[in-house]
Amino acid sequence: MADAKPALIRETFPVGPLQCNCTIIGDPVTKKAIVIDPGGDHELILARLDALGLKVVSIIHTHAHLDHFLASGQMKEKTGATLHLHKEDQFLWDALEVQCRMFGVPYTPVPAPDQWLSDDQALDCGCGVALHTPGHTPGSMSFWFPEAKLLIAGDTLFRRSIGRTDLWGGDFPTIEKSIKTRLYTLDEDATVVTGHGPDTNLGDEMRENPFVSL
Template identity: 40%
Template sequence: MEIKSFALGPLQTNCFVLAGDAQAVAVDPGGDPAPVLAYLKGKGLTLTHILNTHLHFDHTYGNKALAEATGAPILHGVDDAYLLETELGLGRMFGLPPVDPYEAQTVEPGQAVFAGFDCTVLATPGHSKGSLTFYFPEARAAFVGDLIFFRSIGRTDFEGGDLDELKRSVTSRIFTLPPETLLLSGHGPETTVGDEMNHNPFFAGF
């Protein structure tokens, strides 16, 4: 098992690939997926799913190209579907280009299997209404999108954001995971559940 990261797109969004012996899953392709496709080809991997932690434009720029190149379905949280009709989901914000339209499916919180790995899909709203965290216990890793970062949290001033809800998502869904669990965020370096419980200033005294 291997987790590979790629900083893609105009905001250098972290795209992650979780790979097994023959299959892989990609999380948040936020730009041209050429490096991801080269990695998959070099490893002889079949991409089974493209997972979006949320549907903000900087996490979806590469959705269409990666799906077309691999045939993998794109999955996202049901409560983020409305973003596909807004500038926040379609791009064009901050003078950035639009997102190429893509076909996607919703995934419900609960148990799933992606690329042969068991996954717990967690509803973690706060940064967006439909933000999801994909927790892979075998990998001891959770892909959290923009929910929580190294020593910080995601912004909540966009439409659908809610600071109190974000904090509840972190304390009830993320901080209940094993402390050694890697937290792989949409931007910045990786961290762990234990480190953020002890050192994240937004949860001082937790």
């Protein structure tokens, strides 16, 4: 009998002034990792990567609101990892300094993304796929790891809530469509890592989310 494949490494923890959930995803065999939404505290993120024995190869973003990128430039500088974003959020990325000023958050310069994410694109860890789920922003992405039954939803879906649509580029009919036609078609046993706050269960959201349910 063949040995079972080791489980995907996943660690999520809040970072930065707005307590954005940063997630480390690591391949247990190659020890390659991606970091999703490094919203601050780059030294903490680097320490966790080191403790897990992982090497980050790419830094990917669910969207380009300030609280999801604040440590991206420092992470790239320290690790050489590439930055990834959906192109439809470029206008927000180009206005990162303005966003910080509006919210009174110190701005740390961040270079332009190295690569644009696309729908159904395989992620660098070799274990997941990017899903374009617009609505919170035009370029909002979610990341699906089928073998682990794990969904990184960013600010698209929360526990019994959904992402705001009253900010730059937000649109309720669009986020509703993204949730119903992309996220709610995934395995209902999946764990959902949200952009802020606690994890949730996808099936529970399908049945009980007061904003978008089936």
